[in-house]
Amino acid sequence: MxxxxxxxxxxxxxxxxxxxxxxxxxxxxxxxxxxxxxxxxxxxxxxxxxxxxxxxxxxxxxxxxxxxxxxxxxxxxxxxxxxxxxxxxxxxxxxxxxxxxxxxxxxxxxxxxxxxxxxxxxxxxxxxxxxxxxxxxxxxxxxxxxxxxxxxxxxxxxxxxxxxxxxxxxxxxxxxxxxxxxxxxxxxxxxxxxxxxxxxxxWRQKPLSVEEREKIKRENIRNRKSLQRKITTMLVVDSFAIAVIMGITGLRLYYSNLKSEYRTNVKNAAKLASEVVNADSINWYLNSGKKPIEYNNSEYNKTNKLLSSIRDTVPGIEYVYIYQIKEDGCYIVFHTNETFQTEMYIGEVIPFDKSFDPYLPALLAGEKIDNFERADVFGFIITAYEPIFDSKGKCVGYAGADISESYIGDYMRVFTLRVILIFSGFFILILGYGLWMTGFNLIYPINSMASCLDNFIEDNTNQEKLDENVKNIKSLNIRTGDDVEKLYRSICHMASATAEQMRDIRHYADANAKMQNGLIITMADMVENRDSETGAHSQKIAAYVKIILEGLKRKGYYASKLTPKYIGDVVTSAPLHDVGKINIPDAILNKPGKLTPEEFEIMKTHTTAGKQIMEHAISTVSGENYLKEARNMAAYHHERWDGKGYPEGLHGEVIPLSARIMSVADVFDALVSKRVYKPAFPLEQAIEILKEGAGTQFDPKCVEVFLESMDEVKEVLIQYQNL
Missing domain, CATH: 1.10.1760 (Arp2/3 complex 21 kDa subunit ARPC3)
Incomplete structure (x- = not known):
């Protein structure tokens, strides 16, 4: 192998x-x-x-x-x-x-x-x-x-x-x-x-780029009512509120339990203290009048050490002491306070404060009492007293123990700080999880869908862009597994269906447009057929009009007016500019010589007749903009820039733009084409006539862009020279 x-x-x-x-x-x-x-x-x-x-x-x-x-x-x-x-x-x-x-x-x-x-x-x-x-x-x-x-x-x-x-x-x-x-x-x-x-x-969808994420963040920051802002606020407020409520409740319970525990501790400390003292020696100690630090008695020192040991061993205990209670106060026998050990004398009296009043009769009688709270210069103190009985059964003193509530407070402050430190990490973890989940499962998917739908709506005039936007929506691949994904699937279905409907509508619109264009050409041919020498006038006029429109758009003239829709309407309806000639008698329309003033007046009526024909068509087919521009060109293409034209004597930009464009195209074609009443002018002569008419007969901007596009104009002339 x-x-x-x-x-x-x-x-x-x-x-x-x-x-x-x-x-x-x-x-x-x-x-x-x-x-x-x-x-x-x-x-x-x-x-x-x-x-x-x-x-x-x-x-x-x-x-x-x-x-x-x-x-x-x-x-x-x-x-x-x-x-x-x-x-x-x-x-x-x-x-x-x-x-x-x-x-x-x-x-x-x-x-x-x-x-x-x-x-x-x-x-x-x-x-x-x-x-x-x-x-x-x-x-x-x-x-x-x-x-x-x-x-x-x-x-x-x-x-x-x-x-x-x-x-x-x-x-x-x-x-x-x-x-x-x-x-x-x-x-x-x-x-x-x-x-x-x-x-x-x-991600639960196609990952967004860093730039796309930053865009969403900026939009959410600007929008004070954004979903992300609302969710973030809700998470922070709810988490903080729950934390505060549970924290306060927990701390109160802990404080209550701690206080109860210390009450037990202080009681046990007092009980222990009462058991380590030789009760028969208490009166003898009181009569000595010495400072504890000066006492050489080994029994006293041993008891002192035991009491200090109780203080240090039992949690929370601040002082342990032995008192003899008399009517004028508490006589100190032992005390773990360092001041008493070094400066005070055995038998010194501590006067009663008001907190002793309810318990004084029982203390003087040598009876047991419950723990009680009292106030002194150090704050509130929990105190427990345990009676001490001598060998004859007589109460000769009390063993006492104190726990300061300030000690409990200090412990609680440290405990609270530790809870806050522990909680802060988990709080950020929970908050981060909430933001992470809502971001990837809600914020980003919704914003991605919204962005794609905006593009879908904005580009709905172009079928290729519409199909591309449908692909973009489907490529999001949102898979959150919840209602957001369900919404996404519905949007994908709606976008696909809408794109197909738009495709069908465009198909029908194209067919309708072809039919309309056929009718327009038919109407134009009906007029031209009455004048056999026009030489494809309608086709050439439409080509010249398109050249002027594209030139104006290229130069930035009348930018707000020259939308793709407007340009298409004007070019489509240009052949109808002379539709009114259908009402002019053949004898005048095809007269080889110069028209008389009376005949010229009749000829001028083709503008008003054309306007009436188009207005009747508009009333029949409402809302068709291309017919409105056909009406403007039919009615006003013989108006002049200086106001000396007909039929209404309009001037400047008061004349509809489509009619001003048609005026240049119509006159140029009339100059370079052979008519029954004149031969065709040379191209150079026609150009000079247009230049001379700029600013008087014609819109100077229309003349400017037409002359700048002379190469395209010549191509039109060559195309139709044998027609």
Whole structure:
């Protein structure tokens, strides 16, 4: 058996490794990379992190939301071996946002400087991270930072807190420089096609270009009532409202439970304190009048230490003490307050405050009382008293314990901050998910459909563009699997049906136009057949009119008037300009000599007769613009620019534009064509007559463009010279 060895290219290996990788795989791989590196850093207690390499790579590769998911997943798992990791989740999320912005700018061809990118990430991570360390831990997280800051403070006198911030920022610059370099290197080795696939992995339609997405964003920003703005506002308001309601409710319940727990703790502390004191020695201690610090009695000192141990062991306890209650106040026997230990004397009296009034009879009687709250100079305090009985069963004092509610408040503030830090990462995750889903499943599909439909409506006069727009709509390939996709399918069906209907309408319109043109030519032939020497006058006139219209459009004259529809109407109806001659007697129409004044007056009536014929046709076929222009040309093509024409003596631009164009074309054809009453003029002579008439008989702009197009005019003359 023979084996064939083949050389495998590096590009083939990369393609096999990254083929068919989806966004979830990138997210899991990125989070796993973060977790492994974070675990190594935690084991060796290094003052660096490198736990955002996967976050940066996924954010650059797949976009903001996969980056945020990677960040949140990383910190949630890292909490298993580093309990404080969950509080730094917001930093990882911020890095994901900055990295995705960097990637997006690069795709917009707006290059973001690598060093600016590194500094932005380092500054955000360094400042926020250091602030969280001071708030949560009371000092920097790493011993190396503490020692270096202390050394600089001692040697140079620079503020210690400021030093910790600067050192932490520098460490983050080093950390994030290496992190970003490694992350971008990982992205670089992934084939271009798979990078694009990863970046476009969230689409539920044909991916839009960066420019198209930016256009949609700009339109949504300008439109205050845009769907994206409404959805974003709804998500933010609803998420924040739910978070606030649940947060307040949770904190109140937690505070209530914490307070209940501390009530139990203070009661237990008082109970323990009552058991460690030798009740038979209390009166003897009171009579000594010594300071505790001066007491050499080993039993007293031992009891003092036990009471301090209770204070330090039971959570939340601020003070533990032993009092003897008399009518004039509380006589101190033991107290864990340092002031009492060094400055006060055993047996000193603390007067009762008003909070003791309800309980004083029971205390004086040596009875048990419930926990109670009282106010002193330090704020509200939860107090528990436990009676102490001597060997004869007589109550000789009370063991007391205090928990300050300010302590509970401080604990609650730290707890609230931690909840906010944890929640902020998840809040951004939820908000990002909402925006991600609505963007790819709602905003982009709807805007894409709207854009295609706008083009479909605007270009409906051209069947080729209409068919192209139908293809564009179908190429969107929206596949959200919900009502948006259902709407898209309906729009595709409607667009296809509309395009086919427009095709049929155009087919019928073309057939109708051909029929109309045939009727026009027939009517023109009826007139020409009465004058055998006109020599294809109608065809030549239509050609000259078209030349003048195109010349005016090319020069930008009468731009608002010269629409494609108008040009088509004028050219189509040009042969009807002399339709009124059908009413002129043959003897006058074909007279070889000069007409008498009476005959000329009759000849001039062909303009009014033509107007009447066209108006009758217009009333029969309402709304046909080409007939309206036929009426204008039939009625006014003998009007003059200076107002000396007929039948109404109109002047300048008061004369309809179609009639002014026809005037130039009609006179030129009459000059260069043979008539029964004259021979054909040479072309040069006809041109001179037109030049002389510009501004008097003719619209000078029409003459200008006609003479500039003389090559085309000559082609018409050659075409019809044998007719």
């Amino acid at each position: 023979k084996f064939k060895l083949t050389r495998i290219k590096l590009s083939d290996i990369r393609t096999m490794c990254f083929e068919k990788i989806g966004i979830p795989v990138y997210v899991i791989a990125g989070a796993l990379l973060n977790i492994i590196i974070a675990f190594i850093m935690n084991v060796f207690k290094l003052p660096l992190y490198f736990d955002t390499i996967g976050t940066v790579a996924v954010s650059v590769l797949c976009g903001i939301y996969p980056g945020i998911v990677t960040a949140v997943l990383t910190n949630v798992v890292c909490m298993l071996f580093n309990p404080t990791a969950i509080y730094y989740m917001i930093i990882n999320v911020m890095i994901a946002q900055i990295a995705s912005l960097y990637s997006y700018k690069m795709r917009q061809q707006k290059k973001m400087n690598f060093f600016v990118f590194v500094f932005a990430v380092s500054f955000a991570a360094g400042i926020v991270g250091m602030a969280l360390q001071w708030i949560l831990l009371g000092e920097p997280q790493f011993v190396e930072v503490v020692e270096m800051a202390a050394f600089i403070n001692e040697q140079l006198g620079i503020n210690y807190v400021f030093c910790t911030f600067v050192i932490n920022l520098l460490l983050n610059i080093l950390d994030k420089s290496v992190t970003i370099f490694i992350a971008l290197s990982i992205v670089k080795i992934i084939p271009e096609s798979y990078r694009e696939a990863a970046f476009e992995g969230g």
